Amino acid sequence: TINQLYIPVHRPVVVQLSSNNYLDLASHPALKRAAAEALERYGCGAGASRLISGTTELHTELERKLAGLKGTEAALVFSSGYHANTGIISALVGPGDTIFSDALNHASIIDGCRLSRADVRVFRHRNTRHLEELLVSAPPTGQRLIVTDTVFSMDGDLAPLKEVVALARRHRAWVMVDEAHATGVFGPSGAGVVEEMGLAGQVEIQMGTLGKALGSFGAYLAAYKKIVDYLVNTCRSFIYSTALPASVIAANLA
Numbered sequence: 215t216i217n218q219l220y221i222p223v224h225r226p227v228v229v230q231l232s233s234n235n236y237l238d239l240a241s242h243p244a245l246k247r248a249a250a251e252a253l254e255r256y257g258c259g260a261g262a263s264r265l266i267s268g269t270t271e272l273h274t275e276l277e278r279k280l281a282g283l284k285g286t287e288a289a290l291v292f293s294s295g296y297h298a299n300t301g302i303i304s305a306l307v308g309p310g311d312t313i314f315s316d317a318l319n320h321a322s323i324i325d326g327c328r329l330s331r332a333d334v335r336v337f338r339h340r341n342t343r344h345l346e347e348l349l350v351s352a353p354p355t356g357q358r359l360i361v362t363d364t365v366f367s368m369d370g371d372l373a374p375l376k377e378v379v380a381l382a383r384r385h386r387a388w389v390m391v392d393e394a395h396a397t398g399v400f401g402p403s404g405a406g407v408v409e410e411m412g413l414a415g416q417v418e419i420q421m422g423t424l425g426k427a428l429g430s431f432g433a434y435l436a437a438y439k440k441i442v443d444y445l446v447n448t449c450r451s452f453i454y455s456t457a458l459p460a461s462v463i464a465a466n467l468a
Contacts, residue, residue, distance in 0.1 A: 236399055239429025245465045249430075252464035260457035265446070268457025276463050277434070283405050284422075284436035285414040290445060291434050291463070293455045295394050295423040296322040298433040301451030302390070302421060303361065304329040305444075311357040314348055316340070316373065318366050320392060327361070339366075342377040349385040358387035364407035365395035375407055379416050390419035398427030430465040432458050 239245060252272065260268040273291060280289035292298035303326030307313060311332040315323060317339045327334045335352060337345040345360070352358065360382050362373045375391065382389045393406035401409030404427075408417050419441065424432040435442065445452060 234395065234426040235429055236427040237429065239427070242429060242468075245429055245468045248468035249461040249465040253459075253461040256460035258459060258461070260459050262457065263453065263455060264457045265453055270460050270463070272460050272463040272467060273457065276467050279467065280434045281436055283403065284420055285405070285409070286420065286436040286438065288439040288442040289434050289436045290442050290452065291432055291458065292452060293432060293458055295320075295392075295421070295425070295433040296325075297451040297455060298421050298423075298435060299323050299392065300326040300329055301449040302419065302435055302445060303327055303359070305449040306330075306388075306390075306419070306441075307332040307357050307359050310355065311359065312352045314345060314352075314358070314360045314387070316362040316366075318369065319361065319363055320367060320394070323361055323363070323392060332357075332359075340371065340374055342374055342381060345378065346381055346385070349381060349387065354386075358385065359390060360387050361390040361392075363392045363395070365393075365400070367395050370395075372407060375411050375413060375417075379413055388418045389416075390421065391417055393420055393422035394426060394433075397422040397424075424466045428466065431462050432466060 256270065262268040277289040277291055281287065299322035307330045309331050313327050313330065313332050313334045315327055315334060315336050317336050335348045337348055360378055362378060364373050364375060379389055391408060396406035398404045400407045403409065406422060408414060408420055418437060420436040422434055424430050424434065435445065
């Protein structure tokens with residue numbers, strides 16, 4: 215019968231080109247070992263949001279190290295990149311403010327802009343001339359926030375960040391960048407495009423993820439301490455989300 219036949223099975227070799235695990239760290243022994251040790255010590259879940267009892271010394275240490283990597287005063291860890299972008303944008307700007315957003319920004323940025331209820335003006339992809347036209351024509355009142363990916367996830371091209379920062383200075387605007395696809399890939403220390411272009415200290419809000427090149431999960435904000443302190447008390451996606459488990463944080467630290 216067919217059940218008695220020996221049919222050798224050969225495992226196919228698959229080349230995966232659609233992953234964002236750029237540095238192949240997701241299966242690195244050091245990350246797995248760190249996660250396993252933290253799992254044994256802390257258990258599977260954080261048990262609460264960060265502001266109740268979900269913060270461990272590992273969370274605090276990761277935020278300190280992320281701030282050091284990004285060259286900022288402070289950092290804040292989020293449960294995911296989507297949580298970070300929707301929460302940060304909607305907490306920092308609102309009705310009466312204006313957001314200037316690249317046309318090819320990630321969906322999480324687009325949703326954050328919508329949730330903020332600010333006036334959103336979309337500039338053509340990487341087109342700083344169009345961005346300047348929008349900055350000039352927008353009302354001078356309220357907060358003005360320029361937001362852009364640094365590495366665009368679908369095309370892989372880079373934002374003209376030096377020009378964006380220069381325009382922000384001339385037209386009284388803040389700059390927020392999404393370094394999700396740049397962290398660990400660009401810059402002498404892997405800090406991202408802001409570091410690559412020598413713009414440390416000139417970009418007010420840097421967001422990035424821990425689940426791509428760094429091989430784990432989660433996201434972060436790196437900024438001035440006053441901005442981080444403000445978001446800890448106002449950012450709904452941070453306040454009302456269960457903290458990332460210690461095992462994930464330990465892998466991020468590794």
